[in-house]
Amino acid sequence: MSEQPRSRRQTRAAILGQLLQSGGMFRPPLAKAVRLSEASLSRILFDLKAEGLVEEIRRPVPYFGGPSALVSLDRSVALGAIEIAGQWLSVGIGALSGELQETKRLALPEHPTVQSVGRVFHEALTVLRDWTRRRHVKLVQIGISVPGLGRLSVSGNAIIPCDIARIRAMLSEMFRDVPAEFTNSVVAHATFHRCRMEGYPFSGAHLFVFVGQGVAGAWMDDTIATDGAQVVELGHMVFGDGGPLCRCGHHGCVEAYASLPALAALLGVPEPDLHELRNDWVTTVPLSSQVRQELRLRLFRLGLAIGNTLNVKPSRAIAISGWPSLLPPEDRTSLLQGIDSSLLGGLDAAALAVAFVPPSTGHDPRAALAFAACCLASRGGMPAEATEAA
Numbered sequence: 545m546s547e548q549p550r551s552r553r554q555t556r557a558a559i560l561g562q563l564l565q566s567g568g569m570f571r572p573p574l575a576k577a578v579r580l581s582e583a584s585l586s587r588i589l590f591d592l593k594a595e596g597l598v599e600e601i602r603r604p605v606p607y608f609g610g611p612s613a614l615v616s617l618d619r620s621v622a623l624g625a626i627e628i629a630g631q632w633l634s635v636g637i638g639a640l641s642g643e644l645q646e647t648k649r650l651a652l653p654e655h656p657t658v659q660s661v662g663r664v665f666h667e668a669l670t671v672l673r674d675w676t677r678r679r680h681v682k683l684v685q686i687g688i689s690v691p692g693l694g695r696l697s698v699s700g701n702a703i704i705p706c707d708i709a710r711i712r713a714m715l716s717e718m719f720r721d722v723p724a725e726f727t728n729s730v731v732a733h734a735t736f737h738r739c740r741m742e743g744y745p746f747s748g749a750h751l752f753v754f755v756g757q758g759v760a761g762a763w764m765d766d767t768i769a770t771d772g773a774q775v776v777e778l779g780h781m782v783f784g785d786g787g788p789l790c791r792c793g794h795h796g797c798v799e800a801y802a803s804l805p806a807l808a809a810l811l812g813v814p815e816p817d818l819h820e821l822r823n824d825w826v827t828t829v830p831l832s833s834q835v836r837q838e839l840r841l842r843l844f845r846l847g848l849a850i851g852n853t854l855n856v857k858p859s860r861a862i863a864i865s866g867w868p869s870l871l872p873p874e875d876r877t878s879l880l881q882g883i884d885s886s887l888l889g890g891l892d893a894a895a896l897a898v899a900f901v902p903p904s905t906g907h908d909p910r911a912a913l914a915f916a917a918c919c920l921a922s923r924g925g926m927p928a929e930a931t932e933a934a
């Protein structure tokens with residue numbers, strides 16, 4: 545963390561980010577983590593509690609004379625979550641703790657267009673608005689996760705036709721005064737892993753690789769911040785001419801070999817069945833030696849893409865999320881060999897920590913909900929356009 549003076553917003557963001565990542569802390573370790581005196585922390589917590597963002601619950605004392613009240617994010621804060629996952633657009637309303645109170649899946653058309661995707665978004669926003677009216681809650685933040693969204697593709701998304709300006713117009717009409725943020729799916733999943741999955745291995749800067757419906761990466765910052773994560777489209781790295789057609793329109797992308805749809809095709813299992821099996825396909829679908837060999841080849845290729853990504857921008861740690869994590873170590877070795885074959889200087893365990901984390905697909909819209917919580921924490925729980933006051 546930098547030692548520069550922080551604004552009120554940054555200090556509040558640091559506190560809320562810590563609480564989001566930890567799920568709750570006693571005052572002394574929280575003060576230490578955000579580099580504040582207990583007196584200063586006390587003043588800020590007083591405000592955050594008055595605003596209904598933070599609560600303090602009495603807990604059994606961890607040691608004699610120790611703190612007895614656990615500071616955590618207020619469970620009554622309502623967040624909206626919208627997530628495109630596969631052939632669905634999921635909408636939900638949930639809490640800062642990650643718990644979903646309402647959720648609904650709306651089918652996307654088989655051949656989506658900007659118009660038809662816009663209509664499904666409108667339907668989702670109507671459902672969300674009805675819930676808030678029925679439950680008498682005001683949303684504090686809406687988080688929206690869209691695959692293929694990036695700085696270069698805001699106007700023309702190569703993965704899913706989606707006019708963000710048009711959806712923003714719907715949002716400002718139906719949810720006036722509610723801050724809404726869009727992000728790429730990989731950032732939402734990375735946030736979900738970091739804040740919600742037990743035992744996530746890294747808290748500092750690292751590369752998060754998502755292997756799901758698509759394949760992508762996100763550079764994760766030292767701290768939890770919505771502007772800290774940057775998307776890297778490593779799944780669309782093309783190897784030579786030819787190869788299978790990718791949903792981006794090119795041939796031979798890593799994604800066309802290693803995504804869940806590509807895996808379903810290789811295993812000869814229809815994609816919906818593969819989703820149904822969740823993580824059990826590894827034990828229930830028998831692999832012929834030929835299929836296993838091809839699977840390893842694809843993991844090797846994915847490893848090459850990751851190694852090449854690290855050649856462009858080095859990192860000391862990577863977390864790989866998705867189906868490769870379910871495989872036994874002897875299969876995953878192929879991925880590590882791929883990294884070793886492309887990373888400058890080879891794969892050195894002392895210089896690069898590689899962790900496999902379980903898949904986070906199938907939980908939609910929980911990734912968008914985690915992203916919404918992160919957005920709220922990143923702006924210190926203050927209005928999006930509030931002026932900075934030191």
Ligand SMILES: [Zn+2]
Nearest residue numbers: 780790792797
């Ligand atoms: Zn592609």
